Amino acid sequence: MRVVLTGGGTGGHIYPALAIAEQLKADKPDTEFLYIGGKRGLENSIVPTAGLPFETLDITGFRRSLSADNLKTVLRFLRGVQASSELLEKFKPDVVVGTGGYVCGPVVYAAHKLRIPTLIHEQNAIPGLTNRFLSRYVNTVAVSFDGTQDQFPKARRVMYSGNPRATTVHRADSAEGFRLLGLPAGTPIVLVVGGSIGAKAVNEAMLEMVPEIGRMPRVHYVYVTGKRYYEDAKRSLDEAPGGTPANLHVLPYVDRMPEVLAASMLVVSRAGASFLAEVTSLGIPAVLIPSPNVTNNHQEVNARALEEEGAAIVILERELNGSRLFSAVEAVVSDDYLRENMSACSSALGKPDSAKTIVTELRKLAVRAQAIRRGVL
Template sequence: MKRAPRVILSGGGTGGHIYPAIAIANEIKARYADAEILFVGAEDKMEMQKVPQAGYKIEGLWISGIQRKLTIDNLAFPFKLISSLWKSKKIIKQFKPDVVIGTGGFASGAVVKVAASMSIPTLIQEQNSFPGITNKLLGKKANRVCVAYDNLERFFPKEKIVKTGNPVRNDLLNVGANREEGIEVFGLDSDRPILLVLGGSLGARRINQLIEKNIEELRNKNIQIIWQCGKLYYEEYKKYNSEDVIVTAFVEKMNLVYGAADYVISRAGASSISELALVGKPVIFIPSPNVAEDHQTKNALSIVKEGGAILLKEMELEEKFLPTFNALVENSDLQRELGAKFLSLALPNATSDIVNQVEAIMKN
């Protein structure tokens, strides 16, 4: 590419779709300082705050997914779809992108579809081991499909698939260096172990209930906790804030909490897994059972079957959580083995590999 590219990125609804898009944008900017970048997201969703915070412009579409039950939102869906396709076309005509990149979520559906129909090069990035509906539909139209797991030929044309891994923010590439700062920022004691609890970008009700139920048991073991409970649940759980329990709705500086942690309990969203692989610490995954095709369990299993992490299903928590957690805490060899194996599964060049693909489709 000689001149700086004009790029539209679209993805949102949850952090799992937004952060990969931001990481890709940052890599494009690192290669082409004068690249013109525009994000397109869904009005009222998280991306409308997170993208400007990352220093990029964003336009919002009036769009949302279809709910399983009959709701007013569903009745409005056809109108939203038409409106978002129309607005996407307007944005594309005005901005004149050289390439359009979709990272999942409903807004990216409209933009990538319109771009492909206007013969603009398009790339989608699928974070999960089982694709969401938007990417499944877009796979037929996009020029490239960058994925993080094997066996996605069932859903996407084989010749378009490139396994790159999920983009991860640069500051998560060496979190070991952040350990002391992390411990200090949260006012924790560096001589006592730290458990990091992550509920994904929105927080996880069942994980919060689990921690609440076992909090005394954890304290008795001298364990300190950094507990990301989610914005929706913060009011309910903030009462547990104390010297050794840090409850937070959302962590802005993930590098600090990853750096500080000795072990992690986490949902199994795709980016969380990719980040935790780089972090290389022992993890117990508790996948959300409420996501399409149980994809979080499939995501986690790809690590667990290699011996890189432990998996507990929500329905077995009552019986298995404490014995499993205790066995991990008491066995430093197991902690080291899990961390090392997980680290060996990391794909640290994902963002750069994806941008190589972006460059390749722009040249064609």
């Protein structure tokens, strides 16, 4: 089977695509891949490291207000469709998969024009502009949140799949997480993370909270600042009275997040859809601080979906401070009954078989297309 993957801009679009590739490869080691990304996104460093053949397009997104830049975007889209068509005709994929980001637009649209089976995956509870546009052209739309299928009224087929990143993380070994952190197995860990580059508001609240964490000395905090904020955070802690507490790990980034997640009893984070899929696949309670700086406020919608099911506590950024954050963390950590119930609710939302569900759909699309070409259907 030959598969083109496309998705870019952020890890939330890239890692689900890589999870699908991982599942395809696990099922059929001879599967061949081509990943098409944008020239400016994180995929430029992440995808080659994963060992997949990689091509790029020069593509940007539309501005939501009237702008001359939108004309340039249209021209880039048209050139992107042409470039994508050339790549697809050369690679000859059996199926094309888009996982979000502007680069998916020309690639998936070109595949539609070439009559190649297509599937797009939407990670968020509110779909992005590119996926809304593509939904009328693709064979299948897969969604991460059950109940959001009606967000794609013009799609031929919409299926609830969960987020394929959940499959990758569900396999993670908690013992390896404790080893990576240099902590004894079973240590109660609270993981605080604001994303790969970090989140200013989360960092400020965490630094305000640090004087309080001595009240729970048996709990170890793993504080992932993001690379942008690491030096400032370290300086603030070093200059504080008493320095960095013994029960606090401060890291700029975690390369093997699935293992660290698997070792954690509570997660404090933003509410990106892929990360929430990881959290629920492991059944981890969460304190969520959705970013207000995203399209359609989709992170709050993501977070509320977990809150409504009892899996998370939501703190809006405008309400966030060190005291409020510590109160939420303390409430979960100190109450076994609450924590166990939140964990059960989180697990109920998890879809650890998500990647396999999507791969099964891809194989059906490829088989059907082959049958049509042969005149069987």
